[in-house]
Amino acid sequence: MSARFAGKVILITGATSGMGRAAAERIAAEGGHVVLAARGKDAGDALAAGLRSAGGEATFVPADVTVEAEAAELVRQAVSRYGRLDGAFNNVGAATAAGAVTDVDGDAWHADLTLNLSSVFFGLKHQIPALRAAGGGAIVNNASVLGVTGQAGMASYSAAKHGVVGLTRSAALDAAGSGVRINALVTGGVDTPLLRGNLGPSPEESLRAAAVMHPIGRIAQPEEIAAFVAFLLSDEARFITGAALAADGGMTAA
Numbered sequence: 001m002s003a004r005f006a007g008k009v010i011l012i013t014g015a016t017s018g019m020g021r022a023a024a025e026r027i028a029a030e031g032g033h034v035v036l037a038a039r040g041k042d043a044g045d046a047l048a049a050g051l052r053s054a055g056g057e058a059t060f061v062p063a064d065v066t067v068e069a070e071a072a073e074l075v076r077q078a079v080s081r082y083g084r085l086d087g088a089f090n091n092v093g094a095a096t097a098a099g100a101v102t103d104v105d106g107d108a109w110h111a112d113l114t115l116n117l118s119s120v121f122f123g124l125k126h127q128i129p130a131l132r133a134a135g136g137g138a139i140v141n142n143a144s145v146l147g148v149t150g151q152a153g154m155a156s157y158s159a160a161k162h163g164v165v166g167l168t169r170s171a172a173l174d175a176a177g178s179g180v181r182i183n184a185l186v187t188g189g190v191d192t193p194l195l196r197g198n199l200g201p202s203p204e205e206s207l208r209a210a211a212v213m214h215p216i217g218r219i220a221q222p223e224e225i226a227a228f229v230a231f232l233l234s235d236e237a238r239f240i241t242g243a244a245l246a247a248d249g250g251m252t253a254a
Contacts, residue, residue, distance in 0.1 A: 023091070117163040120164050185245060
């Protein structure tokens, strides 16, 4: 595998499972120094140790990035340990409230926005200055097909993910003159523990139904998304910024 990230420091939130974990493994394998962030300390420590044992460089920082002070401290610790920050994958998110607009209560609405949108805002606010100080870099924000489409019963999640896309575009324009690129990743179904945990009593049947929603005929594996994230964070994507880019098996095309 190439060494596209040799000497680069990449921060990944939601790093201990699914797409975050796959991205951490990919970037570490390509020579990156990976700063892993999540709330689960045991899982984070274990992942960091596993990446180091495989020859990579990784450190885990426990953080709840829905809290601005913790998002700021995460960036501070990354820079303190490695002397710089070159990129970030803002990957925290989940649908926490289902229901039509008329059925979602205010607390559930705010919880979805906090987890899926405010976490990205806090990340960008503190990551961009660190990347500027390092001479530039790249950030990928994990949105969803629901960041560019709608779905009945997913009002608050879709609103939050649309917010991620809009925030990404505005932040990219703010940062365009300083060598910092920012893009949104628009994903379809991805076979992660989080997805499987939400499938209910008949997961295989639900997975088949999810596959049918994708013109390509299946959902993605986390490693496929990680490969795209790695490309967007690398210098190979140096002319791409302010974009909402789909890795969705053709869902948005349909």
